Amino acid sequence: MLTKLWPLTRLATSKLHWNQQLLTTMSTTTKSAHDTAVNSFNLNHSSYDIYRPSFSPILVNPFLVDLNLATFNKQDNTFTFDNDKRIVEIACGTGKFTKNLVDNGWSSNLSAVDPSRGMLETFRENFPQVDSVVQASSYNTPFDDDSIDAVIVAQGFHWFADEESLKEIHRILKPSGKLGLIWNFDYTSPSQDSVVSDSNYYNSGTRYYNDLDLTSSKNNQELLSQFFGNQKWNDKVTKYVYDFDVKVPQYRHGKWRSILLANPYFKNEVLDSFALYDKLIDKDDVWKYWETRSYITDLPQEKKDEIKGHIEEIIAKDTNEDSFDKDTQRLIKPMGTHTVVVSVRK
């Protein structure tokens, strides 16, 4: 059945090699994925898989509803997933988000796309049940016009937030199709520059949730500054590491939002939702967590050692008993998850 529905995908994912010639016939753009993205993720895919956070169903399930891929059953507070809907996950990486889809029953109507050979190597080990795995970029995908119900990008759209990618995603989506973006984030930024109702906020496991004033309609950046202000050590480490990200596109720069609000391919109504949680992290893993950022992976070893040392100093100086979870004695790192849904303009 899959061969009938997605003949090109089957061809492109033949066990041997991605068929470059085939893909270039599908789109007119010559743009390719950012070098830093492909190179760094080729190198760090194993530690990426271990240290980067996963995505909580508390926000993912409503996100799938917003994408018309699931329905919420009020009577028993459950979700029903429509596995007949065809999903393309672009920038799948090692499959951190794919796990949510597979856990909810998708495999044959799911296709995973990424330009990084290394990421796909770990992806294939993690998800042998997903047949359709394509080494390709957002600029050239092997899917038919108007054939896909939803395109999802987790932790990746900032790498290709441009009109060429949106044009390609627009091409493959059905007229009823939607694009869904999801990011875990460490700090407040222009990316959260909007006002949403309290029903678009979810507690996915933070002790600070009840302290937030969600009822007055504040800009999300203001609300989130209050949330992140709860842990000084994390505030300092995050700002320090961010200073190294001068060269590469990042979620927090917010360029993706400006593109989504003004492009000819998607309606400019952007649906934002947020979930907040406390990641509990061993002191020694804080450096490992940040090391998987592409702009850190790319630095010479000497510089990395210096950054590691400085992070350790901050943790030694700016923590107290409130910085640690009482049960596990791990550091409390406030974190957020952000989902964004837009509808195709066709």
Ligand SMILES: C[S@@+](CC[C@H](N)C(=O)[O-])C[C@H]1O[C@@H](n2cnc3c(N)ncnc32)[C@H](O)[C@@H]1O
């Ligand atoms: C931070 S990782 C996210 C991986 C995964 N989705 C996750 O949530 O962990 C970003 C991914 O974007 C991919 N990427 C970068 N540029 C891309 C492009 N133009 N098209 C598709 N994927 C791209 C990288 O290869 C990398 O796997």
